[in-house]
Amino acid sequence: MTQPVPDHGIQDTGFQLQDGLDEAIAAFCLPEVLGFGSVFGPAMFRADYRDGQWLPGEFQRYGPIALEPGAKVLHYAQEVFEGLKAYRVDGREAALFRPEMNWRRLNSSAARLCLPAVPESVYVDGVFGVTALNEAFIPGASGESLYLRPFLFGTESNLGMGVAREVSFMVIASPSQAYHPGSMSLLIERGESRVAGGGIGAAKVGGNYACALQSAARCAELGYDLTLWLDPVKRRDIEELSGMNFFAVVDGRLLTPTLTGSILAGITRDSVIQLARSRGLEVEETSIAVDELLEWIAQGRCSECFACGTAAIIAPIRELGEADGRRCQLPPEGGAITASLRQALLDIQEGRAEDTFGWMAAIPDRYRRSSMSL
Template identity: 45%
Template sequence: MTETIDIKVTRIKESKLPGVDFDNIPFGRIYTDHMFMADYIDGKWQNFEILPYGPLELDPATTTLHYAQSIFEGLKAYKSESGETLVFRPFANFERLNKSAERMCIPEVPKELYEQGMKALLEIDNDWIPEEVGKSLYIRPFVFGTDDFIGIRPSDNYKFMIITCPVGSYYAEPVSVKIETHYTRAAKGGVGYAKTAGNYAASLYPAKLAAQEGYQQLIWTDGQDHKYIEESGTMNIMFRIDDTLITPHTGDSVLPGITRDSVLKLARDWGYKVEERKISVDEVVKAAQEGRIQEAFGTGTAATIAHIKKIGYEGADYELPPIKEREWSNKFLKELDMIKYGQAEDKFGWNYKL
C-alpha cells in the first residue's frame, strides 16, 4: 500500500497566469505559480511543501555549487480534448532519476514522494497546462546536495524539487548537426548515462564552437577513439538507412532516453526493421555520400522528434531528404503526439491520468 505524504501548501497571493501570452512561450523561460520541495535530513525525506515559485537561499559553501552533485529529469503534461491532464511516462523518468541518483551518491527518491509531489503540484497549477496541440507543461524534477561544506565527499543533506513551465516547440525548424571528433561528452566508466548537471556543462563549449560554424547541435562520438556515434546534445539520435532504423545502443556513456525507447517500441510494433548497435562515423558518412540515409532525427522530451536536415563532418556538409518525404519520423511524431493528447489508443499504458 502506498503511503500518503502530508504536503504543506502555501498558495501564491496573485497568480502570474493572466499576464502570460500562450502564443509566445519560449522554452524554459516562463514558470508557473508554485513549486514542490522536500528535504533529506538525518537520513530521511521530510518537509514536504508546495510554495510560491521563487528564489532559494543557499549557503555560499553549498556542495552542489562546487562539486555538481546534482541530477534532474524532464517530462511533460498535456491536456486532452476532454480536459484530462495526461503525463507521459512519468515512472520511466522516476526509474531513470534513481539510476542517476545511485551513480551520483544521492539517496533514492521514494516513489510516493515523486508521484504525490508531482500530482499535487500539477493539480494546483493545472490551469497553466496549455490546451493547444503542440504545447505542453514541462516538468523538471531535480535533486541536489545542500551541505555547507567544501570538501569532496557526498553531501549528507539534499533537496528534491519540482518546477514546471508551459512550453511550445524546442526547435522551430529542422536542425543542422556536426559530428564531433575532438571533444568528448562522456567516456566509458563515466557518468554519461546519468542525467547529471556536469554532463551538460562539459558540452557547452564544443556546442558554442559548432554554433559559430552554423550548427544547432553536435553528434557526440565515443570518448576513446571518436569512431562511433553516441548521441546528440539534447537527444538520442536515429538513422533510417536502407529501410532500417538504426540507433546506438545505450551503455554507460549514452543516456537511455524515454522518447528513444518509445520510438523503438512503436517501430517494432509496426514491423519496422530495428537495429540497436554500434554505428560508426564512417558508416554514417558513407551512407550520406551514397544518398542512403533516408532520414535522420533526434529523440527527446523537449523536441519529441527533431528532424536533422544536414550533417557536417570534417568540413563537408551532407544534405538529407526533405522533411515531407520522411515517412517514418513523421509517423512517429504524429503517433506520439496523438497518444500524449489522448487522441489515439494508449496500448502501452504510457499516459498517467490525474
C-alpha cells in the same frame, strides 16, 4: 484514455501547502509568448532530506530559494535532474507521459552521484501535485505542454569533497511551446568528448551538460544547430546529441546506438523503439560508425535521420557536417518514417490516439486542490 498512476502500496509521506499559494495561483497570468523553459508556473514542490530521512514535502509559491554559499551543488555539481511533460491539448484532461520512467532514471542518476533515492511517494506528490496546481496554465495547442523539471541537489554547506548529507528534491513547472520545431543541422564533434567511458554519461547530471556548452558555441559559429557526439574512446561510433538520442533509417530498418554506458537512456528513445516495432518497422540497437553512416547517406541507403527527446519529441536531421564545412545532406524536412513516428507519438501524448501502451498517467484526484487539506 488516461490511466491513474499505479498504486505501489507505498505509504504517503504527507505534504504541506505553503501560505499564500492559492493567492499566487489566482494572481498568475500566462504570458503570450512562452518559449521553452523560461516561464514558470506559480506552484512548485520541495522536499528536504536530512539526517538520513525525507521530511514531508511542501507545495510552495514559485520563487527564489535560499542556499548556503558553501552548498555542495554550487561547487561540486551534486545535482541530477529529469524532464517530463504534462499535456492538455484541445481541452482534454491533463496527463503525464510515462512519469514512472523518469522516477526510475532519477534514482539511477542519484545513485551514480551518491545522492539518496527519492521515494516514489515523494516523487509522485511532486510531479502530479505540481501539475494539478498549475493545471490552468498548461497551454493547449498541439506541441505545447507543461514541462516538468524534477531535480535533486546537495545543499549541505561544506567544501570537503564528500557526499552531501543534506539534499533537496524540487519540482518546478514551465508552461512551454514546442522546443525545436524545425529540422536540424548537426556538427560531427571529432575533437571534444561529452563524457568518458566509465564516466557518468548514462546519468542525467548537470556536469554532462556543462561540458557540452563549448561545442554548442562552436556549432553556432560554424552554422550548425547541435553537436553530434561520438564515443569517447575510439571517436568512431555515434553516441547522442546534447540532450537527444539519435536514430537513422538504413535499408528500411531503424537503427539507434546501443546503450553503452556513456549514452543517456532516453524515455522518448524507448518509446520510439516500441512504437516503431508496433508499426512493423524493424529496429536494431547497434553501434553506428559515423563514417559508415556518411557513406550510407551518400549511397542512398540511409534515407532519414532524426533525434528524439522529451523536449523536442522527434526532430528531423537535415544534415551532418564537419568543422571544415563539408556537409552531408538528408531530406531537408525529414523523411516519411520520421514524420509518421512523430505524429503517432504526439497523437498518443496529446490524446488523439488510443494509449495502447499505457503510457499516459492522469492526475489522481487527491492532488486536485479541492482534495488537498489547507
